[in-house]
Amino acid sequence: MTDSLINGDEAVGEESAHELRRLLDRQAIVDLLLRYASTIDAKDYTTLRSLFCDDIHARYGDDVEINGGDELLAWIDGMTVDSTWQHHMLNVYHVDFVSDTEATTLTYHTSHQTTSAAPNTCTKIVARYYDTVRKVDGVWKIADKYMQIGWVEQSTVDPAEG
Amino acid sequence: MTDSLINGDEAVGEESAHELRRLLDRQAIVDLLLRYASTIDAKDYTTLRSLFCDDIHARYGDDVEINGGDELLAWIDGMTVDSTWQHHMLNVYHVDFVSDTEATTLTYHTSHQTTSAAPNTCTKIVARYYDTVRKVDGVWKIADKYMQIGWVEQSTVDPAEG
């Protein structure tokens, strides 16, 4: 009876431990996906690169496809060279575990950005990210990213009103 | 002394187990409320229906009131029949437990949507959702929803600029 009690407790403990592990993994994945945005906005490319699997596959809209972490970093750098300010408001909606080391995710996205060429004009992009994330040597990284763009618009303000 | 130690450990364990359970319930409720948005956007009506209590009560703004899960699904279907694209950016702010099986929640909402009738025009709605959620047979569902609409505006882009 003592044995079965102990076994019962251990079973409960193991289940709780598994649920806690999943919550911690989910939090780490959410951090990863949000850090992609905050490091692009801060132009912190060292941290940004560390978020990618070396063999990352990425698509932005229907026309852009990039393979490889170094190649993706170079592409992002080139695309934002004249950015004066960027703001990626994301919310990670769903994290679906495929295994203990892989998950598919859905993230909602509304970004604002300005460029040096047109400082009084702001471009807004409304989109969704579909990411596959993978745990590599204990650290969650982005293995695949697809940005599905839904709406793009620009607003121009009169600087005299500011 | 051994007994009191064990009892002490059990008490700590029970408190932690309760806190972990609350975190897991909170995560399940956040998932539920975000899935309402993502299934509407994906027109995944089978999953959407599964999120409603059969006796759900819903109000959208001051003029629309619907009772019943099937009725609400039919109303959403009718309202979005000419939608070509929808994007509901939500964030669940607060989850206040009334009991182990009921909570009231506050969710912030900014949506964008386009219609087939006006493909170059996007409607933005800034709102808040007040939901009551209930655990039914171990699954959290929406029992009551009120959408408080704060601001609505439309933007039209010149397709030639795209």
Next chain:
Amino acid sequence: MTDSLINGDEAVGEESAHELRRLLDRQAIVDLLLRYASTIDAKDYTTLRSLFCDDIHARYGDDVEINGGDELLAWIDGMTVDSTWQHHMLNVYHVDFVSDTEATTLTYHTSHQTTSAAPNTCTKIVARYYDTVRKVDGVWKIADKYMQIGWVEQSTVDPAEG
């Protein structure tokens, strides 16, 4: 052997307990930072004041600097006296613990607001908050807040279209 087993279990238990504690602290900090927004929007100044350390230091943009919880509350009250509606959409991105009782945080912000003076005009502000939070008598409070403003624009709708 029994001893080492018990010790081993306790070590695992302690590590899990620490991780659970961090998750609970993180959730409390996220709640705190979102409640700052929801209480301003609801003009619930009693709760809003309870979120501030008495010696809070706050900066909004480059020109406004306020010291003290009562002073900050008075300033917010003055700034929003003609507000008819406010909506602060936030998402807390990162919570970096400095110690068990202090953390630095990054929060993304897009707000909409209308005033009694111009009821058909909505001001949108795209910004980021940098907060330092501190645990005071077991409760997380805001010790330092900096609002970095990135973009401001206004939209006016024709009320006849509403």
